[in-house]
Amino acid sequence: MRRIDYKGEEYLIHTRSGMRVIDALREHNIAATCDCDHKENSTGVCKVKWPKDTAFLLTAPTEFERKVLGTEVDQGYRLSCQAIFK
Ligand code: FES
Secondary structure: OEEEOOOEEEEOOOOOOEHHHHHHHHHOOOOOOOOOOHHHHHHHOOOOOOHHHHHOOOOOOOOOHHHHHHHHHHEEEEEOOOOOOO
């Protein structure tokens, strides 16, 4: 079980290697939705806060995440549609 913060609420989720964070949220019936195009018009609504001390469990932030989140990436925020469990 891993602790994750999504929209100000904290959840414990089961994870598997190769799984996107957004899919882990959905498996736990956490309504993680977004109507973005994953390219130019992202609202970043799938943003999660992931504990920095376990950042090594996720793939490195993508260029898209850095563009959408900016410096929030350095504070532990990720786009759940982009971050994948190693
Ligand atoms: S699903 Fe839209 S930014 Fe992640």
